[in-house]
Amino acid sequence: MKLWDIAHSRTGDKGNISNVSLIAYDIKDYELLKEKVTTEVVKEWFKEIVKGEVVRYELPQLGAMNFVMYDALGGGVTRSLALDKHGKSLSSYLLDINI
Amino acid sequence: MLTIYALSKLRKDIIMKKIRVGSGAGYAGDRLEPALELMEKGNLDYISFECLAERTIAIAQQQKLMDPKKGYNGLLEHRMDKVLPLAYKNKIKVITNMGAANPQSAVDVICKMAEEKGLKGLKVAGVYGDDFFNQLDKYQDTTVWETGKPLSELDGEVVSANVYMGIGGIVEALENGADIIVTGRVSDPALFLAPLVYEFGWDINNYDLMGKGTLVGHLLECGGQSAGGYYAEPGKKDVERLWELGFPLVEVSENGDFIITKVEGSGGVVNKDTCTEQMIYEIHNPKEYLTPDCIADFSNVIFKEIAKDVVEVKGAAGKEKPQTLKASLGYKDCFIGEGEISYGGPGCLERAKLAAEIVEKRLELTNVKYDEIKIDFIGINSIYKNHGRVYNTPEEIRLRVAARTKTKHDAVQIGNEVETLYTNGPAGGGGATKSVSEIVSVASILINRNDVEAKVIYKEVL
Numbered sequence: 001m002k003l004w005d006i007a008h009s010r011t012g013d014k015g016n017i018s019n020v021s022l023i024a025y026d027i028k029d030y031e032l033l034k035e036k037v038t039t040e041v042v043k044e045w046f047k048e049i050v051k052g053e054v055v056r057y058e059l060p061q062l063g064a065m066n067f068v069m070y071d072a073l074g075g076g077v078t079r080s081l082a083l084d085k086h087g088k089s090l091s092s093y094l095l096d097i098n099i
Numbered sequence: 100m101l102t103i104y105a106l107s108k109l110r111k112d113i114i115m116k117k118i119r120v121g122s123g124a125g126y127a128g129d130r131l132e133p134a135l136e137l138m139e140k141g142n143l144d145y146i147s148f149e150c151l152a153e154r155t156i157a158i159a160q161q162q163k164l165m166d167p168k169k170g171y172n173g174l175l176e177h178r179m180d181k182v183l184p185l186a187y188k189n190k191i192k193v194i195t196n197m198g199a200a201n202p203q204s205a206v207d208v209i210c211k212m213a214e215e216k217g218l219k220g221l222k223v224a225g226v227y228g229d230d231f232f233n234q235l236d237k238y239q240d241t242t243v244w245e246t247g248k249p250l251s252e253l254d255g256e257v258v259s260a261n262v263y264m265g266i267g268g269i270v271e272a273l274e275n276g277a278d279i280i281v282t283g284r285v286s287d288p289a290l291f292l293a294p295l296v297y298e299f300g301w302d303i304n305n306y307d308l309m310g311k312g313t314l315v316g317h318l319l320e321c322g323g324q325s326a327g328g329y330y331a332e333p334g335k336k337d338v339e340r341l342w343e344l345g346f347p348l349v350e351v352s353e354n355g356d357f358i359i360t361k362v363e364g365s366g367g368v369v370n371k372d373t374c375t376e377q378m379i380y381e382i383h384n385p386k387e388y389l390t391p392d393c394i395a396d397f398s399n400v401i402f403k404e405i406a407k408d409v410v411e412v413k414g415a416a417g418k419e420k421p422q423t424l425k426a427s428l429g430y431k432d433c434f435i436g437e438g439e440i441s442y443g444g445p446g447c448l449e450r451a452k453l454a455a456e457i458v459e460k461r462l463e464l465t466n467v468k469y470d471e472i473k474i475d476f477i478g479i480n481s482i483y484k485n486h487g488r489v490y491n492t493p494e495e496i497r498l499r500v501a502a503r504t505k506t507k508h509d510a511v512q513i514g515n516e517v518e519t520l521y522t523n524g525p526a527g528g529g530g531a532t533k534s535v536s537e538i539v540s541v542a543s544i545l546i547n548r549n550d551v552e553a554k555v556i557y558k559e560v561l
Binding site: 004007008010012013014015016017019021023025034048051055057059061062063064066067068072076078080081082083089093 | 154171223244245314315318330332335371372375376377378379380381382383385386398399400401402432433435471472473475479482486499501502503516538539540541543
């Protein structure tokens, strides 16, 4: 099963930092997400893109987590050479993880 | 004399005072129709337009240097042409950061337009004081977030310095009766928090209330993003009529609880999922969202769907505001040159790879200097870079070459070497495009909040 089957996501950017939410459609799946989608899993998944640390924040009452990924946007939105300078599409990439 | 019934009703009205605030724009180039729809049908007290991205003010500053009357948002006239008459007719106050680098000029422009439209008595205020360019000397030892080095070592000429101010100037303008308020750099939530503080007389040292009002701002500052914009996933998260997306509005109670909704009949959707996505958007630690007016705590926020497209929001809190303010410096950083060309049919990926090799060799042979180069095969790896994957042979592929250079000349050569693939490269290349951008980057520092003071100018339409 992909995360896409049970969760949704949105990416935000601040400078060279990307934050990606992961939100369970059904709050009953939150514990599963919490168990499977650790910072280590996310760091490994994004290793070609994210050069810095990954920090996870939890919002259990919303069935949601927030992954903050440092050194993730090719030097920052203004000077990145990437086609998607804001990393807006990283949310969909997170949802491609198999659990 | 008031009857007891009338007295109790009056008292109830006072106790139950609610303020309705709409979101007019989520970025500088946003759609205008949803704002007009809100002003016509949303029964609003206020509408705020967030139109000032991080480095936009640096570019605006350069425009102001060339023409002292410019430097405000380029769509100011376009928006105000429709917004001013509606604001006047429906008694809606308008707050926006479209002043950018020149709120003073923006006030003049708005007043002239309002005069031509006969909107007598309209009071326009400009909030400025965010520009601290002339104080930069004392911050040369301050660490730049992006580089981790002192400001003095920044590689590139600084062209602008603006601090994110809080609600102070906007609240002052409201206290003095302003109807239209146009600011320079203020925090995005301040555009929405300020009217709540003014209307409810909130104590600005009551940080829980500041946190609740900051959540209002955070959910509204990105326009349609709380109302079904940037949300749809066909078959899983279907959204009605995104071409007629309604922008969100809130109805806030004095205790800071609020409902978020949109105009009935507009496209889009407001539910707990749209709200959750937007609450987490661009925040890091949900317990500590730093703003000039408080450190907001969103960690216990609850969304409850109480009707179709109506969500009740409770649980935001806050802590004391930071002693420092975030400032953005714009500096002339580099140039980026880009070129693209498409290949299709059997063997297209191999031809695109050959094309990329040719471009790299040409840049070397012609002595083009660059700090970094990126080669993308659009359709395969341009937004993600998971090299471990196996891809099926694509039907078509678009080569993109982008490089960061110190000189404009070298940046121009990047696109040129892609374009010359037409007659010098592999078979069947088509649709070549090229571009060069001068990059003004942003360096962030923290400054002492006492170093800047909001100033307000007023002008009344005669």
